[in-house]
Amino acid sequence: xxxxxxxxxxxxxxxxxxxxxxxxxxxxxxxxxxxxxxxxxxxxxxxxxxxxxxxxxxxxxxxxxxxxxxxxxxxxxxxxxxxxxxxxxxxxxxxxxxxxxxxxxxxxxxxxxxxxxxxxxxxxxxxxxxxxxxxxxxxxxxxxxxxxxxxxxxxxxxxxxxxxxxxxxxxxxxxxxxxxxxxxxxxxxxxxxxxxxxxxxxxxxxxxxxxxxxxxxxxxxxxxxxxxxxxxxxxxxxxxxxxxxxxxxxxxxxxxxxxxxxxxxxxxxxxxxxxxxxxxxxxxxxxxxxxxxxxxxxxxxxxxxxxxxxxxxxxxxxxxxxxxxxxxxxxxxxxxxxxxxxxxxxxxxxxxxxxxxxxxxxxxxxxxxxxxxxxxxxxxxxxxxxxxxxxxxxxxxxxxxxxxxxxxxxxxxxxxxxxxxxxxxxxxxxxxxxxxxxxxxxxxxxxxxxxxxxxxxxxxxxxxxxxxxxxxxxxxxxxxxxxxxxxxxxxxxxxxxxxxxxxxxxxxxxxxxxxxxxxxxxxxxxxxxxxxxxxxxxxxxxxxxxxxxxxxxxxxxxxxxxxxxxxxxxxxxxxxxxxxxxxxxxxxxxxxxxxxxxxxxxxxxxxxxxxxxxxxxxxxxxxxxxxxxxxxxxxxxxxxxxxxxxxxxxxxxxxxxxxxxxxx
Amino acid sequence: xxxxxxxxxxxxxxxxxxxxxxxxxxxxxxxxxxxxxxxxxxxxxxxxxxxxxxxxxxxxxxxxxxxxxxxxxxxxxxxxxxxxxxxxxxxxxxxxxxxxxxxxxxxxxxxxxxxxxxxxxxxxxxxxxxxxxxxxxxxxxxxxxxxxxxxxxxxxxxxxxxxxxxxxxxxxxxxxxxxxxxxxxxxxxxxxxxxxxxxxxxxxxxxxxxxxxxxxxxxxxxxxxxxxxxxxxx
Numbered sequence: 030x031x032x033x034x035x036x037x038x039x040x041x042x043x044x045x046x047x048x049x050x051x052x053x054x055x056x057x058x059x060x061x062x063x064x065x066x067x068x069x070x071x072x073x074x075x076x077x078x079x080x081x082x083x084x085x086x087x088x089x090x091x092x093x094x095x096x097x098x099x100x101x102x103x104x105x106x107x108x109x110x111x112x113x114x115x116x117x118x119x120x121x122x123x124x125x126x127x128x129x130x131x132x133x134x135x136x137x138x139x140x141x142x143x144x145x146x147x148x149x150x151x152x153x154x155x156x157x158x159x160x161x162x163x164x165x166x167x168x169x170x171x172x173x174x175x176x177x178x179x180x181x182x183x184x185x186x187x188x189x190x191x192x193x194x195x196x197x198x199x200x201x202x203x204x205x206x207x208x209x210x211x212x213x214x215x216x217x218x219x220x221x222x223x224x225x226x227x228x229x230x231x232x233x234x235x236x237x238x239x240x241x242x243x244x245x246x247x248x249x250x251x252x253x254x255x256x257x258x259x260x261x262x263x264x265x266x267x268x269x270x271x272x273x274x275x276x277x278x279x280x281x282x283x284x285x286x287x288x289x290x291x292x293x294x295x296x297x298x299x300x301x302x303x304x305x306x307x308x309x310x311x312x313x314x315x316x317x318x319x320x321x322x323x324x325x326x327x328x329x330x331x332x333x334x335x336x337x338x339x340x341x342x343x344x345x346x347x348x349x350x351x352x353x354x355x356x357x358x359x360x361x362x363x364x365x366x367x368x369x370x371x372x373x374x375x376x377x378x379x380x381x382x383x384x385x386x387x388x389x390x391x392x393x394x395x396x397x398x399x400x401x402x403x404x405x406x407x408x409x410x411x412x413x414x415x416x417x418x419x420x421x422x423x424x425x426x427x428x429x430x431x432x433x434x435x436x437x438x439x440x441x442x443x444x445x446x447x448x449x450x451x452x453x454x455x456x457x458x459x460x461x462x463x464x465x466x467x468x469x470x471x472x473x474x475x476x477x478x479x480x481x482x483x484x485x486x487x488x489x490x491x492x493x494x495x496x497x498x499x500x501x502x503x504x505x506x507x508x509x510x511x512x513x514x515x516x517x518x519x520x521x522x523x524x525x526x527x528x529x530x531x532x533x534x535x536x537x538x539x540x541x542x543x544x545x546x547x548x549x550x551x552x553x554x555x556x557x558x559x560x561x562x563x564x565x566x567x568x569x570x571x572x573x574x575x576x577x578x579x580x581x582x583x584x585x586x587x588x589x590x591x592x593x594x595x596x597x598x599x600x601x602x603x604x605x606x607x608x609x610x611x612x613x614x615x616x617x618x619x620x621x622x623x624x625x626x627x628x629x630x631x632x633x634x635x636x637x638x639x640x641x642x643x644x645x646x647x648x649x650x651x652x653x654x655x656x657x658x659x660x661x662x663x664x665x666x667x668x669x670x671x672x673x674x675x676x677x678x679x680x681x682x683x684x685x686x687x688x689x690x691x692x693x
Numbered sequence: 694x695x696x697x698x699x700x701x702x703x704x705x706x707x708x709x710x711x712x713x714x715x716x717x718x719x720x721x722x723x724x725x726x727x728x729x730x731x732x733x734x735x736x737x738x739x740x741x742x743x744x745x746x747x748x749x750x751x752x753x754x755x756x757x758x759x760x761x762x763x764x765x766x767x768x769x770x771x772x773x774x775x776x777x778x779x780x781x782x783x784x785x786x787x788x789x790x791x792x793x794x795x796x797x798x799x800x801x802x803x804x805x806x807x808x809x810x811x812x813x814x815x816x817x818x819x820x821x822x823x824x825x826x827x828x829x830x831x832x833x834x835x836x837x838x839x840x841x842x843x844x845x846x847x848x849x850x851x852x853x854x855x856x857x858x859x860x861x862x863x864x865x866x867x868x869x870x871x872x873x874x875x876x877x878x879x880x881x882x883x884x885x886x887x888x889x890x891x892x893x894x895x896x897x898x899x900x901x902x903x904x905x906x907x908x909x910x911x912x913x914x915x916x917x918x919x920x921x922x923x924x925x926x927x
Contacts, residue, residue, distance in 0.1 A: 086757045090764040106817065116767055123821040124801040128762035130814060131807075137815055149815045161757070165750030200756050201807070208808055242813060313810045536734045646794040676747035677739045 074617045076100070078624035082158045083134060085631055090125045095134065098153040103138075105148050126151060130242065131202040133157040133315070138247045152244050157202075159318055162623075164199050166680060167321055171195045175227065189215045191224050195233070195316060203237045203313040222300070222307040229293045229308055232355050237315040240290045248286075249367035252279040280364065287363050291317070319361070322691055323354050326522070329688065330505065333525055338501050341411040345494040346505060348401045350516065353391030358383050358518055360691045384519050388507075392515045395491040399484065408490040412497070526688050527608070530615060533685065534583060541566060541574050546583055549606045554587060556603050575604060582614040616689035623682050630675045637668050761802040804828070827902060 076099045084092035097112055098104060104112070109122050129135040134157030139149050160167075175191035193213075198204050206225050215221045228234040240248075257275035264271065289295075296314070300307040308314070327350035335343035362379055369375040495514055498505040503524055506514040527550075535543035541564075548564045549555055555563075560571055578584040589601040634641060643649060644665055649656045653665065739747070757763070799806075803823030811832065814822070819829070 086754060087762060088758075088764040089766040093767065114767070120821060123818050125764045127809075127814065127818050127821055128764050128802070130818075131762055131809070132757075139815065149817060161754075164753045165746045168749045168753065169746045196753060196756070199753065200760055202762075203810065203813075237810075237813065239813060313813075642795070645796060646791070647796070648794045672751060673744060673747045674736075674739060676750045677743045678736060679750075680743065680746055681736075 073099075074621040074624060078162075078620050078627075079153070079155070079158045081624045081627040081631070082161050083129075085627055086161050087128060087132070087134075090121065091129055091134070094122070094125050094129065095153060095158075098135070098151060103150040103152045105150055109151075129157070133160065133202055133241065136242045136244050138244055154242070156241070156318060160199055160316060162683065163318070163321065165676065166325075166683075167199065167316065168192050168196050170321070170324060171228075171233065175224070189213055189221050189224065191228060194221075194224055194228065198234065198314065198316050203315040205311050205313045206308050207310040219303060219305060219307075223305065225308045225314070226297055226306045229297055229314070232291075232293060232317055232320040234314040235291050235293070235317040235320075236296050237313045238290055240286065241315065245363060245366045246368055249279065249283055249369075252282055255279075256282075283367070284363065319359055320355070322360050322687070323357055325684075325687060326360060326518070326691075327351065327354055329525055329529075329684075330516070330521065333503070333528065334498065334505055337503055338498060338505070339411075341406070341408065342494045342497055344406055345398060345402070345408075345491055346498055348398050348403075349393055349495070349506075349514070352397060352401050353393055353516065356391040357516065358386050358390065380519065384517075387517055387519065388509055388515055390515070392509050392513050394513050395488045395495060398491050398495075399488050402487075402491070408487055408494070411490065412493050526612065529685065529688055530612065533615065534578075538577055538581070538583075539574070541570060542578055542583070545571065545574055546578060546606060549584055549604050550608075554603045554605045556601065560604070583611050585610070612689045616686060619682055619686040619689065623679055623686060626675050626679050626682070630672060633668060633671055637664065640664055641668070759796070759798070761799070761807050763798060763800065765798070765800045804832070 076096065079099060080092045080096050083095045093113065094109065097109060101108075101112070106119060106122055106126070110117065110119055113122070126135060130137070134154055136152045136154040137149050138152065139147055141147055172190070172192040177190050194209065197209060197213075206222060209225075210218055210221060213221065225234065253275055256278040257271065260266070260271045260275065266274070296309050296312050297306055298309055299305070327347070330350060331343050331347045334346045338346075362383060364370075364375075364379055369379070492512070495506060499508055499514060504517055504520055507517045507520075509515050531543050531546065534546055544564050544566070545560060548560050552559060552563070557568070557571060557575075560566070560575075561568060564571070566574075575584060579586060584604050584606050587603040587605055588597075589603060590596075591599045591601065640661055643661070644653055644657065653662060657665065801821070804811075805823055809822060811819070811824070811829075824832075
């Protein structure tokens with residue numbers, strides 16, 4: 030790999046202890062560890078990220094088990110024992126699995142072989158590491174959405190906040206209301222219960238069940254086999270019809286199971302003593318990651334709207350997204366995890382179903398948004414209307430008319446040099462006229478009901494903003510019926526992804542790289558000559574830029590042979606861009622960078638282990654200024670600052686990575 | 694002529710050796726291209742909101758690391774032995790005065806430390822969670838049956854059984870699986886002694902809640918019969 034210096038393999042001399050001439054000293058354990066870890070990191074960015082996350086949160090043992098499961102797919106306890114070193118005992122493996130299960134990092138499936146033997150196989154579960162990766166952002170979002178004092182009481186009286194509840198849920202994997210109340214010092218159990226109800230109602234907390242620990246593709250296989258076996262062998266249907274019927278029934282039950290699992294109405298009940306809404310005390314609740322990812326998706330859309338349309342429109346859009354977030358379509362359709370996507374017809378059917386759900390599901394109008402807009406947002410004068418001239422004659426006529434018409438109070442002004450100050454252009458004149466009219470209208474309106482007029486104006490302005498968003502070059506909204514809109518996520522998210530990808534390429538490989546990429550995408554399959562004419566760049570620059578695009582999987586070469594012997598000298602080389610490949614390699618690139626940040630943070634901590642152990646001693650903690658040397662204090666400050674910077678960079682890269690990971 | 698051909702051939706072979714699409718001028722180091730040097734993006738300084746989020750991340754990571762589910766390093770004490778690991782950097786076995794101030798972390802967690810929801814765990818892990826058959830019965834009795842609906846335990850076959858019969862069946866299942874584990878592991882040379890030790894421990898723990906083991910009904914007492922051996926009673 031370019032830029033990577035891997036030293037030569039050690040010669041026989043190294044085995045005797047002496048370093049090989051001209052090569053590294055492989056007897057040095059630090060160097061050996063550094064090289065082997067580098068090779069592992071290149072292997073699989075997904076595994077690198079998961080193991081680093083687990084190592085930083087749960088320790089080395091858990092990371093080893095996750096490494097095994099990701100490398101080998103699924104393993105039983107006895108198979109894990111066989112794959113690990115002799116230091117591991119079965120009891121240690123089981124204890125590690127318990128911790129991983131509790132934090133949703135592992136799934137399991139009880140398989141019965143044809144001999145009737147039951148074996149429990151353990152799989153890697155990406156939910157746990159994703160929750161660890163997003164933990165800070167989750168808690169921050171919950172804190173902003175449900176600030177202290179949400180229950181109507183003063184902030185000081187409320188000991189427990191929604192963010193604390195969610196933090197406990199993330200720390201322990203799952204927690205019930207009874208367990209939380211037992212250990213929390215809450216002034217009022219009813220306030221805590223009402224926070225739980227709010228979080229469950231909004232979908233952020235969901236009951237945990239065995240479904241969360243069952244691999245979805247295995248569940249699908251069991252359901253499909255069950256329905257296929259239920260069709261009698263003597264049935265006159267062909268095998269194809271039987272399979273189609275079994276698939277249909279299995280899909281129905283599969284989707285029912287998943288919908289029922291996440292239904293919040295089943296856990297919310299009424300307390301008999303107080304008649305207040307509460308949550309079943311003993312039901313374990315976990316954090317619902319897909320619900321959080323919906324809010325992240327909305328953030329990306331709002332940012333793009335701010336960039337492309339305007340700040341005020343983006344705020345209106347943000348209110349609309351927040352209103353419809355809970356009812357919006359999931360980021361990942363559960364059937365896509367079953368292997369059905371291999372069939373093109375099924376993939377298209379799923380896509381069409383999602384599009385239908387978008388249109389029928391979360392619709393809204395301006396009146397609903399007006400209730401949820403922030404009162405500090407002033408929509409007045411946020412939009413400017415412009416008269417459009419359809420023909421030049423009309424324009425000329427109007428200009429003549431403008432010259433002829435003298436606006437009262439605006440006379441033609443001549444300077445000393447004889448220069449005549451021209452009149453304002455027509456749209457500015459119209460604006461000035463509008464302002465005059467508005468002032469007159471305002472004076473008249475003072476006599477009437479001000480609030481009713483203002484709300485009508487607000488709704489009118491909101492409608493105009495929504496129309497602006499719907500009619501822009503990027504379809505942020507679609508009008509289902511006049512005045513009713515919905516968000517077309519299936520059309521919108523590919524555009525967002527492409528836009529962000531373009532800007533990443535522009536900032537790292539240069540503007541010319543982005544220009545060539547867009548040229549290739551617009552023309553599907555292009556030759557160098559076409560790029561030369563369309564992109565208006567020199568041939569030298571095009572070739573070197575294309576070389577870097579090909580190196581980073583942004584573009585591909587298509588060879589079109591001209592002769593029977595397919596000689597390269599006579600062949601024509603065309604260029605194209607496969608989006609799935611480009612996005613996949615960008616996703617892996619970003620994943621590796623996130624994992625590398627975590628790796629470097631842990632490495633920094635290991636290098637300063639002695640200092641950190643001293644600083645974390647029970648007698649030193651809180652008295653660092655008095656008990657540590659000045660050099661130690663400076664070093665500790667450096668370590669803490671580096672850790673803060675690492676997490677800041679992690680959140681920045683994360684916001685790019687999630688676009689290529691989730692939004693299909 | 695041959696010289697010309699030779700020269701021509703040399704020129705052709707030189708061009709042929711170049712990768713497709715590149716001319717001599719592209720490869721020479723003295724080329725003067727207007728392709729600009731790309732200034733790579735530099736990370737902006739940390740803003741206040743980002744700092745806040747980073748602090749939350751750090752606190753949460755520390756919370757999980759200091760929590761009950763931390764598994765430790767491979768060489769650290771396991772749940773079967775002392776179960777505790779000191780926070781020392783160099784665990785060389787030497788006791789120091791400052792060890793008293795180091796954080797002691799327990800590796801491995803049992804049901805006494807954390808209220809696990811047993812329906813979510815496979816039965817082969819119960820032994821590690823500190824659950825034996827009696828504890829299991831006590832837990833099942835104490836738990837609200839309504840919770841079973843949400844933990845996915847609604848097994849259609851078991852609905853008709855009486856509650857007590859269900860608990861007995863569960864206890865027998867746990868016994869059967871313990872025996873199976875024992876048989877499977879006896880074939881392995883590594884863990885024979887450990888499992889026997891674990892079984893002995895379980896048997897000993899099983900008598901902790903057995904009140905009859907502590908009751909002495911006085912049958913062996915000689916004083917009741919009034920017999921006097923002639924020895925002084927001290």
